[in-house]
Amino acid sequence: MFTIWELILQQTVNGLILGSFYALVAxxxxxxxxxxxxLNFAHGDIFMVGAFVCFASFGVVSAALPGWxxxxxxxxxxxxxxxxxxxxTQRFAYRPLIKAAAPRLxxxxxxxxxxxxxxxxxxxxxxSRTYFFQSGIEAAPLFQAGMFRLTDIQVILLTIxxxxxxxxxxxxxxxxxxxxxxxxxxxxxxxxxxGINVNKIIGVTFFIGSALAAIASGMYNILYVxxxxxxxxxxxxxxxxxxxxxxxGSIPGAMLGGLLLGLLEAIGTQFVGSQWKDVFAFGLLIxxxxxxxxxxMGKTEIERM
Amino acid sequence: xxxxxxxxxxxxxxxxxxxxxxxIFLIVASFPLYFNNHYINIMLIAMFYMLxxxxxxxxxxxxxLCDLGYAAKFAIGAYTTGILVNVFEWSFWLTLPVSIAVSxxxxxxxxxxxxxxxxxxxxxxxxxxxxxxxxxxxxxxITGAASGLHGITRPELFGFRLTSFTHWFYVYLVxxxxxxIISFRIRHSRFGRALAFIREDEDAAQAMGxxxxxxxxxxxxxxxVLGGITGSFYAVQMTSISPNSFxxxxxxxxxxxxxxxxxxxxxxxxxxxxxxxxxxxIFRDIPFVGDMRMLFFGLLLVVVMINRPQGxxxxxxxxxxxxxxxx
Numbered sequence: 025m026f027t028i029w030e031l032i033l034q035q036t037v038n039g040l041i042l043g044s045f046y047a048l049v050a051x052x053x054x055x056x057x058x059x060x061x062x063l064n065f066a067h068g069d070i071f072m073v074g075a076f077v078c079f080a081s082f083g084v085v086s087a088a089l090p091g092w093x094x095x096x097x098x099x100x101x102x103x104x105x106x107x108x109x110x111x112x113t114q115r116f117a118y119r120p121l122i123k124a125a126a127p128r129l130x131x132x133x134x135x136x137x138x139x140x141x142x143x144x145x146x147x148x149x150x151x152s153r154t155y156f157f158q159s160g161i162e163a164a165p166l167f168q169a170g171m172f173r174l175t176d177i178q179v180i181l182l183t184i185x186x187x188x189x190x191x192x193x194x195x196x197x198x199x200x201x202x203x204x205x206x207x208x209x210x211x212x213x214x215x216x217x218x219g220i221n222v223n224k225i226i227g228v229t230f231f232i233g234s235a236l237a238a239i240a241s242g243m244y245n246i247l248y249v250x251x252x253x254x255x256x257x258x259x260x261x262x263x264x265x266x267x268x269x270x271x272x273g274s275i276p277g278a279m280l281g282g283l284l285l286g287l288l289e290a291i292g293t294q295f296v297g298s299q300w301k302d303v304f305a306f307g308l309l310i311x312x313x314x315x316x317x318x319x320x321m322g323k324t325e326i327e328r329m
Numbered sequence: 330x331x332x333x334x335x336x337x338x339x340x341x342x343x344x345x346x347x348x349x350x351x352x353i354f355l356i357v358a359s360f361p362l363y364f365n366n367h368y369i370n371i372m373l374i375a376m377f378y379m380l381x382x383x384x385x386x387x388x389x390x391x392x393x394l395c396d397l398g399y400a401a402k403f404a405i406g407a408y409t410t411g412i413l414v415n416v417f418e419w420s421f422w423l424t425l426p427v428s429i430a431v432s433x434x435x436x437x438x439x440x441x442x443x444x445x446x447x448x449x450x451x452x453x454x455x456x457x458x459x460x461x462x463x464x465x466x467x468x469x470x471i472t473g474a475a476s477g478l479h480g481i482t483r484p485e486l487f488g489f490r491l492t493s494f495t496h497w498f499y500v501y502l503v504x505x506x507x508x509x510i511i512s513f514r515i516r517h518s519r520f521g522r523a524l525a526f527i528r529e530d531e532d533a534a535q536a537m538g539x540x541x542x543x544x545x546x547x548x549x550x551x552x553x554v555l556g557g558i559t560g561s562f563y564a565v566q567m568t569s570i571s572p573n574s575f576x577x578x579x580x581x582x583x584x585x586x587x588x589x590x591x592x593x594x595x596x597x598x599x600x601x602x603x604x605x606x607x608x609x610x611i612f613r614d615i616p617f618v619g620d621m622r623m624l625f626f627g628l629l630l631v632v633v634m635i636n637r638p639q640g641x642x643x644x645x646x647x648x649x650x651x652x653x654x655x656x
Contacts, residue, residue, distance in 0.1 A: 129448075310457065313442050317446045
């Protein structure tokens, strides 16, 4: 009688954590989609690059700084490198197409090409091996009731995710860069006329989105341990799904979509079976698109060039 | 440039065109006379890809929609036929209409809600749907779970059972010719021109009175049906199918063939498909190149999209045409 509620509670916490990772990656999709109307297919691979950089730098740093300080430093390194990779994809693959006002199909296909490049480059570099991230941190239960256990790691990860999302929201709402991003999303050409350096802002958007994905991947490493070249593919698609569920282009929507998707997956896995968990995610996507095509928090918008 | 226009002009002459096509057909049809089974088998793979590419070409090349889950379309055809033949012991030929019907229903379910929205949603929905199909096939018992269906009975044609590689070579050849005729007829019909208009400028098409949502849906259904038919034939040719034959890599390979080959241009698409089918066969055993090939294709895709978004097959340029301006 009690255990079922304890299980649901436990899965809710698990789902919220997984969901906050989805949300952080979904933010990158949503920001890029909002600003240049590109489904950045390579974003999931950026997440994977972040995980590998974090893994590699922790391998070096952990000797001197084990535990949390080492993890924080490796996540920061991962942020910077993933951000640079994200910026470079934008600079060399997408910018020429945006400049030529290429059709959106060409942009999308280019993104698939970029994804293939990163995925296969990492596959060759790591010889297709799966690595294990040993953080060396023991989870200490803060609260325990029967089957339900809340650990300090879970609380820390949730707090970090929540503050990142709050910070990003503030940045978009209050700073000049955020204002410029919102303006470019509305009308790129007018922004150029108003003296906004559009290319620079697009570059910054890619950098921030990729850095957020890298933070998510670092935290993901702590909980889920396995690091491999293929980890970004499904995760990225689901994060995009989360962005669409929330309403693409909407920042709070991406967060809500991520959390919902994480909850659905955790609870669905518990009660239906883990082999079906991807079916829930995509099933939900199709249902949302049928009944609420602009997502839960997206604005109704008519497609215009 | 001159040479290409000349070649296109020559092909405008009906007699020359018929002659060239007949010559190509006869040369290809005589392949089983000189090649052994090993090569015929590789050709079958190539022809199978050509069928898929011709089907996807209607969606991507003609209409400019992005379908990232084409593998699901042929999976549906293959499983429909496989289950009906294996479990219900139907004749293969009777399963074809069922497979077409199932493809249409699925295409409407996926296409109708998504095509009303931004076209790039279709990419993610088709991708998600392909995963749903693959996971469902892997977890249901009627689809044979992870190991798939085996021992699917090969069909008879006029009391003659299709068993050898050579038989299938001719079956696929006939199918390819039919698919090419369908593609060609579509391209040069009112419907095909409407699709081209949608691809080039959807807003303008709508302003001119083209029902864009309906036409996109028709194109999507047609592509799905061609994929379903190909899948049905694939199931009985291979006699066994498993969920792994329908993963994301398959969808990407077909997409690469259509895009790099030439986005809507039939010869380009066919050559693209042959290239993507045969390339791994040649380089599989060379360790470095084998691993690097997708990396290389990714690079090629980006470079082609930036410099030659219309694909590698040359476009027709009329005498006083300039190079197409970018908008």
